[in-house]
Amino acid sequence: MKRRCFLTAGSAVAAAAVAPTFTAPHRIGTSDVERLQGRFGEIIASDHRYGGRLGIEQKAAALADEALALQISGSASQRVRAYLYGCAAAFRSSAMWAAIDGRRYDDAVRHMREAQALAELAADPAIKFRIWSHAGTLYRHLGHPAEATAANDVARSLSLTRRDPLFASLGLARQAAIHGEARNATATRRSVEQAQDAMDRADPGAYRPVWMTSFYDQAELDSLALSAYLALGEYEMAESHAHRCLAALRPHMQRSKAIATTRLACAQLGQGDLEPAVLTAMSVPAAHHPRVVGMLRDFGTEIHNIAPNSPISRTWDQYVRDTWKESV
Incomplete structure:
Protein backbone atom coordinates (compact mmCIF):
# COMPACT_ATOMS: atom_id res chain seq x y z
CA MET A 1 0.00 0.00 0.00
CA LYS A 2 2.86 2.40 0.80
CA ARG A 3 4.27 1.78 -2.68
CA ARG A 4 0.96 2.77 -4.25
CA CYS A 5 0.81 5.86 -2.05
CA PHE A 6 4.27 7.02 -3.09
CA LEU A 7 3.47 6.39 -6.75
CA THR A 8 0.37 8.55 -6.36
CA ALA A 9 2.35 11.31 -4.75
CA GLY A 10 4.95 10.99 -7.49
CA SER A 11 2.21 11.48 -10.06
CA ALA A 12 1.20 14.68 -8.33
CA VAL A 13 4.80 15.92 -8.49
CA ALA A 14 4.96 15.13 -12.19
CA ALA A 15 1.67 16.87 -12.89
CA ALA A 16 2.78 19.93 -10.98
CA ALA A 17 6.01 20.01 -12.97
CA VAL A 18 4.12 20.23 -16.24
CA ALA A 19 2.18 23.34 -15.26
CA PRO A 20 3.51 25.14 -12.18
CA THR A 21 1.17 27.84 -10.98
CA PHE A 22 3.79 30.45 -10.17
CA THR A 23 7.41 31.29 -10.79
CA ALA A 24 9.73 30.63 -7.86
CA PRO A 25 13.25 31.92 -7.35
CA HIS A 26 16.12 29.64 -8.37
CA ARG A 27 17.12 29.21 -4.73
CA ILE A 28 14.17 28.12 -2.60
CA GLY A 29 14.33 29.38 0.97
CA THR A 30 12.39 29.70 4.18
CA SER A 31 10.52 32.77 2.88
CA ASP A 32 8.83 30.53 0.29
CA VAL A 33 7.85 28.11 3.03
CA GLU A 34 6.50 30.96 5.16
CA ARG A 35 4.40 32.20 2.25
CA LEU A 36 2.84 28.77 1.86
CA GLN A 37 2.27 28.50 5.60
CA GLY A 38 0.37 31.77 5.45
CA ARG A 39 -1.92 30.30 2.81
CA PHE A 40 -2.43 27.27 5.04
CA GLY A 41 -3.71 29.61 7.73
CA GLU A 42 -6.27 30.91 5.24
CA ILE A 43 -7.49 27.38 4.53
CA ILE A 44 -7.84 26.66 8.25
CA ALA A 45 -9.85 29.86 8.76
CA SER A 46 -12.18 29.00 5.86
CA ASP A 47 -12.74 25.54 7.28
CA HIS A 48 -13.76 26.90 10.69
CA ARG A 49 -16.14 29.37 9.09
CA TYR A 50 -17.72 27.22 6.37
CA GLY A 51 -16.40 23.64 6.50
CA GLY A 52 -17.02 20.90 3.98
CA ARG A 53 -17.29 23.09 0.90
CA LEU A 54 -15.96 21.80 -2.39
CA GLY A 55 -14.19 25.11 -2.98
CA ILE A 56 -12.11 24.67 0.19
CA GLU A 57 -11.15 21.14 -0.86
CA GLN A 58 -10.16 22.29 -4.34
CA LYS A 59 -8.16 25.26 -3.09
CA ALA A 60 -6.27 23.12 -0.57
CA ALA A 61 -5.47 20.51 -3.22
CA ALA A 62 -4.23 23.21 -5.62
CA LEU A 63 -1.96 24.65 -2.93
CA ALA A 64 -0.54 21.17 -2.29
CA ASP A 65 0.35 21.03 -5.99
CA GLU A 66 1.93 24.48 -5.73
CA ALA A 67 4.16 23.29 -2.92
CA LEU A 68 5.25 20.31 -5.03
CA ALA A 69 5.85 22.51 -8.07
CA LEU A 70 8.05 24.77 -5.97
CA GLN A 71 9.94 21.70 -4.78
CA ILE A 72 11.29 21.03 -8.26
CA SER A 73 11.66 24.62 -9.47
CA GLY A 74 15.05 25.37 -7.87
CA SER A 75 17.74 24.30 -5.47
CA ALA A 76 17.07 24.10 -1.73
CA SER A 77 18.54 22.71 1.45
CA GLN A 78 17.34 19.36 2.72
CA ARG A 79 15.59 21.13 5.59
CA VAL A 80 13.66 23.43 3.26
CA ARG A 81 12.68 20.50 1.05
CA ALA A 82 11.31 18.68 4.09
CA TYR A 83 9.31 21.79 5.00
CA LEU A 84 7.87 21.93 1.48
CA TYR A 85 6.79 18.31 1.64
CA GLY A 86 5.26 19.12 5.02
CA CYS A 87 3.34 22.04 3.49
CA ALA A 88 2.09 19.83 0.66
CA ALA A 89 1.01 17.18 3.17
CA ALA A 90 -0.76 19.79 5.29
CA PHE A 91 -2.68 21.20 2.33
CA ARG A 92 -3.59 17.72 1.11
CA SER A 93 -4.79 16.79 4.62
CA SER A 94 -7.01 19.89 4.61
CA ALA A 95 -8.45 18.80 1.25
CA MET A 96 -9.06 15.40 2.83
CA TRP A 97 -10.83 16.96 5.83
CA ALA A 98 -13.01 19.20 3.64
CA ALA A 99 -14.05 16.13 1.63
CA ILE A 100 -14.84 14.19 4.84
CA ASP A 101 -16.83 17.11 6.21
CA GLY A 102 -18.70 17.45 2.91
CA ARG A 103 -19.42 13.70 2.81
CA ARG A 104 -17.42 13.23 -0.40
CA TYR A 105 -15.80 10.11 0.93
CA ASP A 106 -14.25 8.73 -2.27
CA ASP A 107 -12.41 12.02 -2.74
CA ALA A 108 -11.37 11.95 0.90
CA VAL A 109 -9.74 8.54 0.46
CA ARG A 110 -7.80 9.81 -2.55
CA HIS A 111 -6.55 12.86 -0.64
CA MET A 112 -5.69 10.65 2.33
CA ARG A 113 -3.38 8.45 0.26
CA GLU A 114 -1.55 11.43 -1.19
CA ALA A 115 -1.27 13.10 2.20
CA GLN A 116 0.13 9.96 3.84
CA ALA A 117 2.84 9.65 1.19
CA LEU A 118 3.82 13.32 1.45
CA ALA A 119 3.93 13.16 5.25
CA GLU A 120 6.45 10.32 5.02
CA LEU A 121 8.65 12.47 2.78
CA ALA A 122 8.34 15.37 5.23
CA ALA A 123 9.04 13.19 8.30
CA ASP A 124 6.84 15.58 10.28
CA PRO A 125 5.18 13.80 13.23
CA ALA A 126 2.56 16.53 13.75
CA ILE A 127 1.22 16.31 10.21
CA LYS A 128 1.37 12.50 10.37
CA PHE A 129 -0.79 12.70 13.48
CA ARG A 130 -3.28 14.97 11.72
CA ILE A 131 -3.59 12.72 8.68
CA TRP A 132 -3.99 9.44 10.57
CA SER A 133 -6.36 11.05 13.06
CA HIS A 134 -8.46 12.32 10.15
CA ALA A 135 -8.32 8.83 8.65
CA GLY A 136 -9.89 7.52 11.83
CA THR A 137 -12.67 10.08 11.49
CA LEU A 138 -13.17 9.13 7.84
CA TYR A 139 -13.61 5.45 8.67
CA ARG A 140 -15.92 6.35 11.57
CA HIS A 141 -18.20 8.27 9.22
CA LEU A 142 -18.09 5.35 6.79
CA GLY A 143 -19.33 3.06 9.56
CA HIS A 144 -16.12 1.01 9.86
CA PRO A 145 -15.20 1.19 13.57
CA ALA A 146 -12.40 -1.42 13.35
CA GLU A 147 -10.60 0.53 10.62
CA ALA A 148 -11.32 3.80 12.45
CA THR A 149 -9.72 2.45 15.61
CA ALA A 150 -6.70 1.12 13.70
CA ALA A 151 -6.09 4.46 11.95
CA ASN A 152 -6.53 6.45 15.13
CA ASP A 153 -4.16 4.07 16.91
CA VAL A 154 -1.47 4.94 14.36
CA ALA A 155 -1.86 8.60 15.30
CA ARG A 156 -1.87 7.82 19.01
CA SER A 157 1.26 5.67 18.73
CA LEU A 158 3.42 8.53 17.46
CA SER A 159 6.04 9.78 19.91
CA LEU A 160 4.46 13.23 19.68
CA THR A 161 1.58 12.06 21.89
CA ARG A 162 4.04 11.09 24.62
CA ARG A 163 5.81 14.45 24.47
CA ASP A 164 2.68 16.59 24.35
CA PRO A 165 -0.43 15.58 26.35
CA LEU A 166 -2.63 17.80 24.17
CA PHE A 167 -2.03 15.54 21.15
CA ALA A 168 -2.66 12.55 23.40
CA SER A 169 -5.93 14.19 24.50
CA LEU A 170 -7.13 14.70 20.94
CA GLY A 171 -6.34 11.11 20.03
CA LEU A 172 -8.25 9.85 23.06
CA ALA A 173 -11.23 12.15 22.43
CA ARG A 174 -11.52 10.91 18.86
CA GLN A 175 -11.17 7.37 20.14
CA ALA A 176 -14.15 8.04 22.41
CA ALA A 177 -16.23 9.08 19.40
CA ILE A 178 -15.24 5.84 17.64
CA HIS A 179 -16.18 3.78 20.70
CA GLY A 180 -19.52 5.58 20.80
CA GLU A 181 -20.30 4.61 17.20
CA ALA A 182 -19.34 1.01 18.10
CA ARG A 183 -21.79 1.16 21.08
CA ASN A 184 -19.03 0.42 23.60
CA ALA A 185 -20.17 2.44 26.59
CA THR A 186 -17.38 1.42 28.97
CA ALA A 187 -14.61 2.23 26.51
CA THR A 188 -16.31 5.51 25.60
CA ARG A 189 -16.43 6.72 29.20
CA ARG A 190 -12.84 5.63 29.83
CA SER A 191 -11.54 7.44 26.73
CA VAL A 192 -13.41 10.66 27.59
CA GLU A 193 -11.96 10.61 31.12
CA GLN A 194 -8.44 9.94 29.82
CA ALA A 195 -8.77 12.69 27.20
CA GLN A 196 -9.78 15.16 29.92
CA ASP A 197 -6.90 14.08 32.16
CA ALA A 198 -4.40 14.53 29.32
CA MET A 199 -5.80 17.97 28.47
CA ASP A 200 -5.52 19.04 32.09
CA ARG A 201 -1.83 18.07 32.05
CA ALA A 202 -1.01 19.87 28.78
CA ASP A 203 1.18 22.96 28.83
CA PRO A 204 -0.94 25.80 27.39
CA GLY A 205 2.18 27.70 26.35
CA ALA A 206 3.85 24.93 24.35
CA TYR A 207 4.47 25.46 20.63
CA ARG A 208 2.00 23.64 18.40
CA PRO A 209 1.07 23.91 14.70
CA VAL A 210 -1.67 26.35 13.73
CA TRP A 211 -4.14 23.64 12.75
CA MET A 212 -3.96 22.28 16.31
CA THR A 213 -4.09 25.56 18.24
CA SER A 214 -6.95 26.90 16.13
CA PHE A 215 -9.42 24.15 16.99
CA TYR A 216 -8.50 21.73 19.78
CA ASP A 217 -9.47 22.92 23.22
CA GLN A 218 -11.99 22.10 25.94
CA ALA A 219 -14.89 22.92 23.62
CA GLU A 220 -13.72 20.43 20.99
CA LEU A 221 -13.16 17.74 23.61
CA ASP A 222 -16.74 18.24 24.78
CA SER A 223 -17.93 18.21 21.17
CA LEU A 224 -16.35 14.80 20.60
CA ALA A 225 -17.78 13.54 23.91
CA LEU A 226 -21.18 14.87 22.81
CA SER A 227 -20.90 12.90 19.56
CA ALA A 228 -19.89 9.76 21.46
CA TYR A 229 -22.70 9.86 24.03
CA LEU A 230 -25.28 10.77 21.39
CA ALA A 231 -24.29 7.67 19.40
CA LEU A 232 -24.59 5.59 22.57
CA GLY A 233 -28.09 6.94 23.25
CA GLU A 234 -26.96 8.44 26.57
CA TYR A 235 -28.84 11.64 25.87
CA GLU A 236 -28.54 13.31 29.26
CA MET A 237 -24.73 13.02 29.17
CA ALA A 238 -24.75 14.19 25.57
CA GLU A 239 -26.77 17.29 26.49
CA SER A 240 -24.39 18.11 29.35
CA HIS A 241 -21.38 18.02 27.02
CA ALA A 242 -23.29 20.03 24.41
CA HIS A 243 -23.90 22.90 26.82
CA ARG A 244 -20.25 22.83 27.93
CA CYS A 245 -19.09 22.85 24.32
CA LEU A 246 -21.29 25.75 23.27
CA ALA A 247 -20.31 27.79 26.32
CA ALA A 248 -16.60 27.41 25.57
CA LEU A 249 -16.56 27.69 21.77
Whole structure:
Protein backbone atom coordinates (compact mmCIF):
# COMPACT_ATOMS: atom_id res chain seq x y z
CA MET A 1 0.00 0.00 0.00
CA LYS A 2 2.86 2.40 0.80
CA ARG A 3 4.27 1.78 -2.68
CA ARG A 4 0.96 2.77 -4.25
CA CYS A 5 0.81 5.86 -2.05
CA PHE A 6 4.27 7.02 -3.09
CA LEU A 7 3.47 6.39 -6.75
CA THR A 8 0.37 8.55 -6.36
CA ALA A 9 2.35 11.31 -4.75
CA GLY A 10 4.95 10.99 -7.49
CA SER A 11 2.21 11.48 -10.06
CA ALA A 12 1.20 14.68 -8.33
CA VAL A 13 4.80 15.92 -8.49
CA ALA A 14 4.96 15.13 -12.19
CA ALA A 15 1.67 16.87 -12.89
CA ALA A 16 2.78 19.93 -10.98
CA ALA A 17 6.01 20.01 -12.97
CA VAL A 18 4.12 20.23 -16.24
CA ALA A 19 2.18 23.34 -15.26
CA PRO A 20 3.51 25.14 -12.18
CA THR A 21 1.17 27.84 -10.98
CA PHE A 22 3.79 30.45 -10.17
CA THR A 23 7.41 31.29 -10.79
CA ALA A 24 9.73 30.63 -7.86
CA PRO A 25 13.25 31.92 -7.35
CA HIS A 26 16.12 29.64 -8.37
CA ARG A 27 17.12 29.21 -4.73
CA ILE A 28 14.17 28.12 -2.60
CA GLY A 29 14.33 29.38 0.97
CA THR A 30 12.39 29.70 4.18
CA SER A 31 10.52 32.77 2.88
CA ASP A 32 8.83 30.53 0.29
CA VAL A 33 7.85 28.11 3.03
CA GLU A 34 6.50 30.96 5.16
CA ARG A 35 4.40 32.20 2.25
CA LEU A 36 2.84 28.77 1.86
CA GLN A 37 2.27 28.50 5.60
CA GLY A 38 0.37 31.77 5.45
CA ARG A 39 -1.92 30.30 2.81
CA PHE A 40 -2.43 27.27 5.04
CA GLY A 41 -3.71 29.61 7.73
CA GLU A 42 -6.27 30.91 5.24
CA ILE A 43 -7.49 27.38 4.53
CA ILE A 44 -7.84 26.66 8.25
CA ALA A 45 -9.85 29.86 8.76
CA SER A 46 -12.18 29.00 5.86
CA ASP A 47 -12.74 25.54 7.28
CA HIS A 48 -13.76 26.90 10.69
CA ARG A 49 -16.14 29.37 9.09
CA TYR A 50 -17.72 27.22 6.37
CA GLY A 51 -16.40 23.64 6.50
CA GLY A 52 -17.02 20.90 3.98
CA ARG A 53 -17.29 23.09 0.90
CA LEU A 54 -15.96 21.80 -2.39
CA GLY A 55 -14.19 25.11 -2.98
CA ILE A 56 -12.11 24.67 0.19
CA GLU A 57 -11.15 21.14 -0.86
CA GLN A 58 -10.16 22.29 -4.34
CA LYS A 59 -8.16 25.26 -3.09
CA ALA A 60 -6.27 23.12 -0.57
CA ALA A 61 -5.47 20.51 -3.22
CA ALA A 62 -4.23 23.21 -5.62
CA LEU A 63 -1.96 24.65 -2.93
CA ALA A 64 -0.54 21.17 -2.29
CA ASP A 65 0.35 21.03 -5.99
CA GLU A 66 1.93 24.48 -5.73
CA ALA A 67 4.16 23.29 -2.92
CA LEU A 68 5.25 20.31 -5.03
CA ALA A 69 5.85 22.51 -8.07
CA LEU A 70 8.05 24.77 -5.97
CA GLN A 71 9.94 21.70 -4.78
CA ILE A 72 11.29 21.03 -8.26
CA SER A 73 11.66 24.62 -9.47
CA GLY A 74 15.05 25.37 -7.87
CA SER A 75 17.74 24.30 -5.47
CA ALA A 76 17.07 24.10 -1.73
CA SER A 77 18.54 22.71 1.45
CA GLN A 78 17.34 19.36 2.72
CA ARG A 79 15.59 21.13 5.59
CA VAL A 80 13.66 23.43 3.26
CA ARG A 81 12.68 20.50 1.05
CA ALA A 82 11.31 18.68 4.09
CA TYR A 83 9.31 21.79 5.00
CA LEU A 84 7.87 21.93 1.48
CA TYR A 85 6.79 18.31 1.64
CA GLY A 86 5.26 19.12 5.02
CA CYS A 87 3.34 22.04 3.49
CA ALA A 88 2.09 19.83 0.66
CA ALA A 89 1.01 17.18 3.17
CA ALA A 90 -0.76 19.79 5.29
CA PHE A 91 -2.68 21.20 2.33
CA ARG A 92 -3.59 17.72 1.11
CA SER A 93 -4.79 16.79 4.62
CA SER A 94 -7.01 19.89 4.61
CA ALA A 95 -8.45 18.80 1.25
CA MET A 96 -9.06 15.40 2.83
CA TRP A 97 -10.83 16.96 5.83
CA ALA A 98 -13.01 19.20 3.64
CA ALA A 99 -14.05 16.13 1.63
CA ILE A 100 -14.84 14.19 4.84
CA ASP A 101 -16.83 17.11 6.21
CA GLY A 102 -18.70 17.45 2.91
CA ARG A 103 -19.42 13.70 2.81
CA ARG A 104 -17.42 13.23 -0.40
CA TYR A 105 -15.80 10.11 0.93
CA ASP A 106 -14.25 8.73 -2.27
CA ASP A 107 -12.41 12.02 -2.74
CA ALA A 108 -11.37 11.95 0.90
CA VAL A 109 -9.74 8.54 0.46
CA ARG A 110 -7.80 9.81 -2.55
CA HIS A 111 -6.55 12.86 -0.64
CA MET A 112 -5.69 10.65 2.33
CA ARG A 113 -3.38 8.45 0.26
CA GLU A 114 -1.55 11.43 -1.19
CA ALA A 115 -1.27 13.10 2.20
CA GLN A 116 0.13 9.96 3.84
CA ALA A 117 2.84 9.65 1.19
CA LEU A 118 3.82 13.32 1.45
CA ALA A 119 3.93 13.16 5.25
CA GLU A 120 6.45 10.32 5.02
CA LEU A 121 8.65 12.47 2.78
CA ALA A 122 8.34 15.37 5.23
CA ALA A 123 9.04 13.19 8.30
CA ASP A 124 6.84 15.58 10.28
CA PRO A 125 5.18 13.80 13.23
CA ALA A 126 2.56 16.53 13.75
CA ILE A 127 1.22 16.31 10.21
CA LYS A 128 1.37 12.50 10.37
CA PHE A 129 -0.79 12.70 13.48
CA ARG A 130 -3.28 14.97 11.72
CA ILE A 131 -3.59 12.72 8.68
CA TRP A 132 -3.99 9.44 10.57
CA SER A 133 -6.36 11.05 13.06
CA HIS A 134 -8.46 12.32 10.15
CA ALA A 135 -8.32 8.83 8.65
CA GLY A 136 -9.89 7.52 11.83
CA THR A 137 -12.67 10.08 11.49
CA LEU A 138 -13.17 9.13 7.84
CA TYR A 139 -13.61 5.45 8.67
CA ARG A 140 -15.92 6.35 11.57
CA HIS A 141 -18.20 8.27 9.22
CA LEU A 142 -18.09 5.35 6.79
CA GLY A 143 -19.33 3.06 9.56
CA HIS A 144 -16.12 1.01 9.86
CA PRO A 145 -15.20 1.19 13.57
CA ALA A 146 -12.40 -1.42 13.35
CA GLU A 147 -10.60 0.53 10.62
CA ALA A 148 -11.32 3.80 12.45
CA THR A 149 -9.72 2.45 15.61
CA ALA A 150 -6.70 1.12 13.70
CA ALA A 151 -6.09 4.46 11.95
CA ASN A 152 -6.53 6.45 15.13
CA ASP A 153 -4.16 4.07 16.91
CA VAL A 154 -1.47 4.94 14.36
CA ALA A 155 -1.86 8.60 15.30
CA ARG A 156 -1.87 7.82 19.01
CA SER A 157 1.26 5.67 18.73
CA LEU A 158 3.42 8.53 17.46
CA SER A 159 6.04 9.78 19.91
CA LEU A 160 4.46 13.23 19.68
CA THR A 161 1.58 12.06 21.89
CA ARG A 162 4.04 11.09 24.62
CA ARG A 163 5.81 14.45 24.47
CA ASP A 164 2.68 16.59 24.35
CA PRO A 165 -0.43 15.58 26.35
CA LEU A 166 -2.63 17.80 24.17
CA PHE A 167 -2.03 15.54 21.15
CA ALA A 168 -2.66 12.55 23.40
CA SER A 169 -5.93 14.19 24.50
CA LEU A 170 -7.13 14.70 20.94
CA GLY A 171 -6.34 11.11 20.03
CA LEU A 172 -8.25 9.85 23.06
CA ALA A 173 -11.23 12.15 22.43
CA ARG A 174 -11.52 10.91 18.86
CA GLN A 175 -11.17 7.37 20.14
CA ALA A 176 -14.15 8.04 22.41
CA ALA A 177 -16.23 9.08 19.40
CA ILE A 178 -15.24 5.84 17.64
CA HIS A 179 -16.18 3.78 20.70
CA GLY A 180 -19.52 5.58 20.80
CA GLU A 181 -20.30 4.61 17.20
CA ALA A 182 -19.34 1.01 18.10
CA ARG A 183 -21.79 1.16 21.08
CA ASN A 184 -19.03 0.42 23.60
CA ALA A 185 -20.17 2.44 26.59
CA THR A 186 -17.38 1.42 28.97
CA ALA A 187 -14.61 2.23 26.51
CA THR A 188 -16.31 5.51 25.60
CA ARG A 189 -16.43 6.72 29.20
CA ARG A 190 -12.84 5.63 29.83
CA SER A 191 -11.54 7.44 26.73
CA VAL A 192 -13.41 10.66 27.59
CA GLU A 193 -11.96 10.61 31.12
CA GLN A 194 -8.44 9.94 29.82
CA ALA A 195 -8.77 12.69 27.20
CA GLN A 196 -9.78 15.16 29.92
CA ASP A 197 -6.90 14.08 32.16
CA ALA A 198 -4.40 14.53 29.32
CA MET A 199 -5.80 17.97 28.47
CA ASP A 200 -5.52 19.04 32.09
CA ARG A 201 -1.83 18.07 32.05
CA ALA A 202 -1.01 19.87 28.78
CA ASP A 203 1.18 22.96 28.83
CA PRO A 204 -0.94 25.80 27.39
CA GLY A 205 2.18 27.70 26.35
CA ALA A 206 3.85 24.93 24.35
CA TYR A 207 4.47 25.46 20.63
CA ARG A 208 2.00 23.64 18.40
CA PRO A 209 1.07 23.91 14.70
CA VAL A 210 -1.67 26.35 13.73
CA TRP A 211 -4.14 23.64 12.75
CA MET A 212 -3.96 22.28 16.31
CA THR A 213 -4.09 25.56 18.24
CA SER A 214 -6.95 26.90 16.13
CA PHE A 215 -9.42 24.15 16.99
CA TYR A 216 -8.50 21.73 19.78
CA ASP A 217 -9.47 22.92 23.22
CA GLN A 218 -11.99 22.10 25.94
CA ALA A 219 -14.89 22.92 23.62
CA GLU A 220 -13.72 20.43 20.99
CA LEU A 221 -13.16 17.74 23.61
CA ASP A 222 -16.74 18.24 24.78
CA SER A 223 -17.93 18.21 21.17
CA LEU A 224 -16.35 14.80 20.60
CA ALA A 225 -17.78 13.54 23.91
CA LEU A 226 -21.18 14.87 22.81
CA SER A 227 -20.90 12.90 19.56
CA ALA A 228 -19.89 9.76 21.46
CA TYR A 229 -22.70 9.86 24.03
CA LEU A 230 -25.28 10.77 21.39
CA ALA A 231 -24.29 7.67 19.40
CA LEU A 232 -24.59 5.59 22.57
CA GLY A 233 -28.09 6.94 23.25
CA GLU A 234 -26.96 8.44 26.57
CA TYR A 235 -28.84 11.64 25.87
CA GLU A 236 -28.54 13.31 29.26
CA MET A 237 -24.73 13.02 29.17
CA ALA A 238 -24.75 14.19 25.57
CA GLU A 239 -26.77 17.29 26.49
CA SER A 240 -24.39 18.11 29.35
CA HIS A 241 -21.38 18.02 27.02
CA ALA A 242 -23.29 20.03 24.41
CA HIS A 243 -23.90 22.90 26.82
CA ARG A 244 -20.25 22.83 27.93
CA CYS A 245 -19.09 22.85 24.32
CA LEU A 246 -21.29 25.75 23.27
CA ALA A 247 -20.31 27.79 26.32
CA ALA A 248 -16.60 27.41 25.57
CA LEU A 249 -16.56 27.69 21.77
CA ARG A 250 -14.37 30.45 20.38
CA PRO A 251 -16.19 32.98 18.14
CA HIS A 252 -14.50 31.88 14.91
CA MET A 253 -15.76 28.27 15.28
CA GLN A 254 -18.96 28.87 13.34
CA ARG A 255 -19.10 25.45 11.73
CA SER A 256 -18.54 23.77 15.10
CA LYS A 257 -21.31 25.87 16.67
CA ALA A 258 -23.80 24.73 14.04
CA ILE A 259 -22.87 21.07 14.53
CA ALA A 260 -22.93 21.22 18.34
CA THR A 261 -26.27 23.05 18.38
CA THR A 262 -27.81 20.45 16.07
CA ARG A 263 -26.48 17.65 18.27
CA LEU A 264 -27.90 19.38 21.34
CA ALA A 265 -31.32 19.39 19.67
CA CYS A 266 -30.95 15.66 18.97
CA ALA A 267 -29.98 15.00 22.59
CA GLN A 268 -33.04 16.90 23.83
CA LEU A 269 -35.25 15.03 21.38
CA GLY A 270 -33.83 11.73 22.61
CA GLN A 271 -35.02 12.64 26.12
CA GLY A 272 -38.53 13.38 24.87
CA ASP A 273 -38.20 17.16 25.28
CA LEU A 274 -39.85 17.95 21.97
CA GLU A 275 -40.50 21.66 22.30
CA PRO A 276 -37.00 22.56 23.62
CA ALA A 277 -35.50 20.33 20.93
CA VAL A 278 -37.35 22.12 18.14
CA LEU A 279 -36.48 25.54 19.55
CA THR A 280 -32.81 24.51 19.70
CA ALA A 281 -32.87 23.16 16.16
CA MET A 282 -34.48 26.40 14.98
CA SER A 283 -31.54 28.32 16.50
CA VAL A 284 -28.90 26.52 14.40
CA PRO A 285 -26.90 29.36 12.83
CA ALA A 286 -26.44 27.74 9.42
CA ALA A 287 -27.85 24.79 7.50
CA HIS A 288 -25.53 25.02 4.51
CA HIS A 289 -23.02 22.58 5.95
CA PRO A 290 -23.58 19.06 4.53
CA ARG A 291 -23.27 17.34 7.90
CA VAL A 292 -25.68 19.81 9.55
CA VAL A 293 -28.18 19.44 6.72
CA GLY A 294 -28.13 15.65 7.11
CA MET A 295 -28.57 15.82 10.88
CA LEU A 296 -31.47 18.27 10.59
CA ARG A 297 -33.18 16.03 8.04
CA ASP A 298 -32.86 13.12 10.48
CA PHE A 299 -34.13 15.37 13.26
CA GLY A 300 -37.22 16.27 11.25
CA THR A 301 -37.89 12.61 10.45
CA GLU A 302 -37.67 11.69 14.14
CA ILE A 303 -40.02 14.52 15.13
CA HIS A 304 -42.62 13.08 12.74
CA ASN A 305 -42.04 9.56 14.05
CA ILE A 306 -42.53 10.66 17.67
CA ALA A 307 -45.34 13.18 17.21
CA PRO A 308 -46.95 12.89 13.76
CA ASN A 309 -49.44 15.61 12.85
CA SER A 310 -48.80 17.39 16.15
CA PRO A 311 -48.48 21.16 16.57
CA ILE A 312 -44.75 20.77 17.27
CA SER A 313 -44.13 18.82 14.06
CA ARG A 314 -46.12 21.40 12.09
CA THR A 315 -44.07 24.17 13.70
CA TRP A 316 -40.88 22.45 12.52
CA ASP A 317 -42.23 21.92 9.00
CA GLN A 318 -43.25 25.55 8.71
CA TYR A 319 -39.84 26.68 9.96
CA VAL A 320 -38.09 24.52 7.36
CA ARG A 321 -40.28 25.89 4.60
CA ASP A 322 -39.78 29.50 5.65
CA THR A 323 -36.10 29.40 6.57
CA TRP A 324 -34.15 26.62 4.94
CA LYS A 325 -36.40 25.88 2.00
CA GLU A 326 -34.63 23.08 0.05
CA SER A 327 -31.65 22.81 2.40
CA VAL A 328 -33.33 20.40 4.81
